[in-house]
Amino acid sequence: MTFDAPTVAQIHEAAALLDAGQLVAFPTETVYGLGGDAENPEAIARIYAAKGRPSNHPVIVHLAPGSDPAYWVETLVPDAQKLIDAFWPGPLTLILKRATHVPAAVSGGQDSVAIRCPSHPVAQALLTAFSTMRDGHGGVAAPSANRFGHVSPTTAQHVRDEFGASVHVLDGGAAKVGIESTILDLSRGFPALLRPGHVSPLEIADVLGVMPRLPDGSDASAPRASGTLKAHYAPRTPLSLLPFAALERLLAAHPLDARKKLALVARTSSAGKWAKAPNVHFIAAPDDPQSYARELYGLLRTLDRADVERILIETLPVSAEWSAVNDRLGRAAAAFEEQG
Template identity: 80%
Template sequence: MPDRDKPAASAGTRSAEPAVSREAIEHAAWLLDAGQLVAFPTETVYGLGADAQNPEAVARIYAAKGRPANHPVIVHLPPGGDPAFWVESLPADAQKLIDAFWPGPLTLILKRAAHIPAAVSGGQDSVGLRCPSHPVAQALLTAFSARRHGHGGVAAPSANRFGHVSPTTAQHVREEFGDSVYVLDGGASDVGIESTILDLSRGFPALLRPGRVTPQEIADVLGEAPRLPDGSDATAPRASGTLKAHYAPRTPLVLLPFDALEALLAQRTVDEPVALVARASRAGAWATAAGVHFVAAPEDPHAYARELYGLLRALDRANVARILVEKLPDTIEWIAVNDRLGRAAAAFDARE
């Protein structure tokens, strides 16, 4: 296996993490043990957590988010946790990927053990597992697992209303849920988009959701490339964040090549303020045009991913009629950002 930094470790830090006291961690672990919800930071996005072995607690996640009951959630484990407790068996390929990428932004889909409630799996016979690298998440998961004799896991989708933009700060979570959910503030998420989801439940690796861990990095570890999502994998298990319409702001979002965006900009009326998100190298005179709220998109895919959800939330507050986003290059480097933008735009296609 080639030497590499784990993806989470290579992500830049945007802000110093607020100190989270041991008392706050223990209180959050107590709430989880009592069947309540806790929002906590990970390196990807903030999660809305509940005891993964308590179906009633997991049901509170679904109710709070307005999430369909058949849409699975991911179980988060502490460093040194035992993934074998959660699955029928732990394949050799899964262990290779755990050794290479955990803690970090990789979720593995495996066959669920019979004693694990189906609530975390949306009724399926599989389960998604990951170990986050954020120190606050690790402290919480470790404290909670200690209450369960080393076998505690926290089910945690993103801490937002279902289908909306995922949160990457504690303030984003508060905007979604107010004071109804206890929030651990660990600063801004460094990766900024959800984990890569890789299915190993059917005897071969298949990418279900792209993220920071790339198909090439997975191939380097396994010696074979994972199947990529192309809409033809009818036997794939349902997985978090893979619906056609997802990750959407409240303001209508249009995703098109820049030439097509220029046509829309030229046709708009003067009383229709719009946001334009494009790389500065393409924006030209539109960057300073009247009625155009221009945002220079990062040229680097990791930086774009890190800023994406905060940007969409900010544009929801910018009093614009539409958000026009430049479609990014159709290359493997941009696969994760393209995935999130495509699903955000699809949310408005579905409403037409």
């Protein structure tokens, strides 16, 4: 899908809105963010209110290329600098101890802060323009630009679908990564992965010389981080994530003349006859983890609009390459397990 890249004037208009304490939705390489001035508690409160986000759930501060991350943290530890040199700009968020002048609201009241520098050119232009207004120290707090707990947006239209004309949107086309950034905690003296993403634990280990602690549910001292609640990233249509044999039983029980179809997202090799069944809305699952990640949220939004009774998704391989997509799908399915 084509789009008209924002002009310099439009970028400066958006930066001026941020400077005035207003919100701007903007593209990153991961998903679209709903941004506000990270040093303005009123702007941060507007983000939480617009999303319906719990006030104790932290947001990520986005920084311009070439800006000083040390401004935002108590101490920029050596491991953080190594990872910044290796992966910024890019889809890696670092959690460090928060500098005292940074509002606690960005961290949900915690003493830590999450920072990253996105690689999307529109995001970089906006962040640079805003930072220039703040003597090189402007940062934009931005969770995903959607209602809290729902499917993240990967296009400008997705943002408009969520918020209508109430939020100023910069269009940067479709997000290339498609799922949120990797979140790595460095605030406790050791690296700990809090959210999987495009940057893998092995890539982090290659830089640090040590494998980060992986999330297993036992890390009680970990800071709260964006997108780590059990139920998250959910469509409005009920979603089940199951091995194909279990899905097939559900498909077989669904009446051929049912008013609504069942949506099936599965490998073509698994789907067999169900790919053409009259009571099934079939979508072939992408073959590789990068394509699946890029298409996932758009796919879930499409199926919400398709008015199907239920979304059935075939479980994915359990491997490091698939961990980020498995994480998002597992949290989306959990939203409906908790309802049940």
